[in-house]
Each structure stands twice: as C-alpha cells, then as structure tokens.
Amino acid sequence: MADTQVDEKQDARAERRADKLARQIGSFAKEHGGAEGQVAYLGRRGARIALVGADGGWGNLVAPSHAIAVRAVEKAGITVHDAFDGEFASKVTTGRYEWTRMAGIQLGGPKNS
Numbered sequence: 001m002a003d004t005q006v007d008e009k010q011d012a013r014a015e016r017r018a019d020k021l022a023r024q025i026g027s028f029a030k031e032h033g034g035a036e037g038q039v040a041y042l043g044r045r046g047a048r049i050a051l052v053g054a055d056g057g058w059g060n061l062v063a064p065s066h067a068i069a070v071r072a073v074e075k076a077g078i079t080v081h082d083a084f085d086g087e088f089a090s091k092v093t094t095g096r097y098e099w100t101r102m103a104g105i106q107l108g109g110p111k112n113s
Contacts, residue, residue, distance in 0.1 A: 014068050021061055021072035025051065029078060032057045036079040036088060039069045049073060050084055056093025 029035035032053020040048045042062065047069035049061040063069035073080050081088045 014065070015071075017064060018068050018071035018075060021049065021063055021068070022075035024061055025049065025072060025076035025078060028053065028059060029076070034078075035076075036081060036091070037073050038081045038084045038088065039063075039066065039073060040084070041066055051078075052088065052091050056091060058092045 025035065025037070028051050032055045034054035035051050037052070038050045040050065042048050046062055046064045047066040049063060049069050049072065050058070051060065052058045061069075061072075063072060
C-alpha cells in the first residue's frame with residue numbers, strides 16, 4: 001500500500017512537470033509563430049527538448065526524464081523530429097551573437113568568462 005502511494009505521488013509530480021514544460025513550449029510556439037522540436041537523452045540528467053520556431057528562433061528546455069519530455073511535447077501538440085538534422089536543423093536562424101560566440105570558442109576569440 002505504501003508503495004502505491006509513493007508511485008501515485010511520483011506520477012502526479014511527473015505529470016505536473018510535463019504540464020509546466022508543455023506550457024513553456026506553448027509560450028515559445030506562440031512567440032515564434034509555431035514550433036517544432038526534438039527530444040534527446042542527456043543521460044542521468046534527463047532529456048533535452050530542442051525547439052525551433054517558425055521564425056527560426058530556437059531554444060532548449062531540460063526535462064528530468066525522457067518520458068516527461070515526450071509527455072510534454074505531446075501535450076504541447078508540436079511536431080517532433082527523431083533527429084536534429086537535415087531540413088529541421090536548417091530552419092534555425094543564427095545571428096551575429098551565435099557566430100561570434102562560436103568563432104570565439106573555436107578560433108581563440110574572446111573567452112566565455
């Protein structure tokens with residue numbers, strides 16, 4: 001009986017976390033004219049939800065587990081891709097900040113501190 005209560009509490013907590021992530025995904029989608037995503041394992045840390053807006057804007061969310069991430073994107077109702085490559089990746093728009101930061105990291109530019 002005690003195990004059942006613990007499982008129910010954990011399930012309820014996971015559902016609340018998925019709801020919160022789904023709201024954040026929905027807000028991102030509203031701000032960017034729609035959104036698509038991809039869920040990737042992060043090991044023990046959980047899972048990353050990579051989001052790309054219709055306008056090319058992008059962002060990431062981290063879920064405590066892959067199952068919660070999958071539930072969140074389902075609740076948000078966005079298109080989910082198996083991989084972050086090809087046509088999906090080409091939708092990302094990068095600006096001066098990203099290019100400067102990437103070049104700085106790789107070519108000895110300004111430090112990230």
